[in-house]
């Protein structure tokens with residue numbers, strides 16, 4: 001099918017105004033939040049309902065055209081790059097919250113709703129949707145489900161997977177499946193809901209989502225612990241949890257990140273310290289007070305030079321926002337920011353932090369690290385320049401060592417950002433050869449013609465981790 005026939009067929013499905021194909025428009029959809037990858041799609045389509053998604057997929061399967069589902073493209077694994085062209089299926093017109101069910105404590109919504117919009121709607125009814133990726137103001141629930149997004153509250157509340165109860169999804173054939181639902185218990189057959197969560201747009205297009213909500217915590221309190229030794233900060237994380245405190249947020253920032261955030265947001269962070277921990281607890285007031293007090297004592301015992309307890313929940317929220325600025329603040333420092341999410345059991349956090357710093361020295365790179373320390377989920381972030389190919393080669397080698405170390409410590413190559421394009425060739429390190437083969441068979445069962453987000457997640461023999469492909 002030539003391009004003009006494809007565009008006309010798509011216009012007939014979604015309406016002329018919802019199809020883009022000018023060179024300028026296509027260029028705007030050639031990239032996502034992941035550095036180093038760019039490739040223009042053939043056409044961009046904005047469906048307005050499930051029936052339109054179905055018709056687009058039927059057309060694409062019949063014509064063997066790749067389809068790349070897309071929310072707001074904030075993913076950090078190249079998940080929405082149209083590596084072989086194809087139809088960019090942007091789900092943002094599907095942005096209605098259809099129902100908040102107070103009796104069953106669920107919300108049912110379309111995939112283009114942003115994470116923050118759902119959280120706000122729940123909050124207005126005294127309810128709580130905990131998953132809160134740093135991108136929550138922009139990221140969509142469809143993207144969150146497809147990436148199994150985590151966030152700052154993962155330690156206590158879990159990740160997106162723990163809240164998704166049911167899905168409507170369209171298969172590449174155009175068939176519509178419904179998985180799960182509002183039942184607290186449901187063991188009918190294989191758990192297709194869990195399979196689709198984290199499937200990175202490679203198995204089906206998600207068109208409706210039912211999530212669990214929980215009662216809103218009564219109160220919350222936060223504090224900052226400031227350390228002159230980053231090893232002390234990393235050790236403190238494991239000790240807090242050993243002491244049976246599960247904070248809702250336990251975040252780590254190293255000196256490079258603190259300096260960048262302070263320069264960007266001017267929130268009063270001490271720029272001369274080596275590391276800080278942001279600790280937040282929520283729940284009944286007495287429990288929150290006791291936990292923050294004990295966590296503070298542990299920080300002091302481990303050598304914190306200062307403890308700043310937020311006087312009000314609002315002050316605590318401001319400190320949490322400072323942490324959310326980390327990536328944006330670091331991204332201002334050099335032309336290219338390569339952020340990773342190697343993850344280890346938290347008991348190995350101190351060792352992993354030390355290793356990342358050694359690797360940075362070995363490869364003469366600037367790597368700043370921050371992350372969800374309570375989850376062992378670190379974001380070593382390399383500040384580099386994609387035009388310097390020799391340096392990018394060193395970045396590649398440095399991250400290969402970091403992933404290798406994470407696996408050796410019983411960790412994983414990605415805690416929340418997904419495999420996408422960047423980490424396919426490391427996936428076997430984590431899941432083994434047999435694991436890859438099972439995944440290939442699952443992909444073939446859902447998408448025998450391989451039209452849905454092809455070239456993502458599963459390894460390719462030839463592709464290196466970092467490829468600059470100009471579109």
Ligand SMILES: Cc1cc2nc3c(=O)[nH]c(=O)nc-3n(C[C@H](O)[C@H](O)[C@H](O)COP(=O)(O)OP(=O)(O)OC[C@H]3O[C@@H](n4cnc5c(N)ncnc54)[C@H](O)[C@@H]3O)c2cc1C
Pocket residue numbers: 032033068069070071072073074075076079080091111132133134135138139140141142143144145146147148149150151152200201202204205206207327328416417453
């Ligand atoms: C500043 C910043 C902070 C971030 N912080 C976090 C964080 O704390 N935790 C975290 O986990 N991530 C974080 N991220 C990564 C990112 O925001 C998440 O992966 C998010 O879930 C992506 O949502 P999106 O709407 O942008 O999806 P997109 O980037 O558009 O898509 C992501 C993937 O989902 C697929 N997809 C999208 N919609 C659908 C659908 N309806 N059906 C099927 N597949 C679909 C796409 O094909 C792609 O593979 C951050 C990113 C940035 C830029």
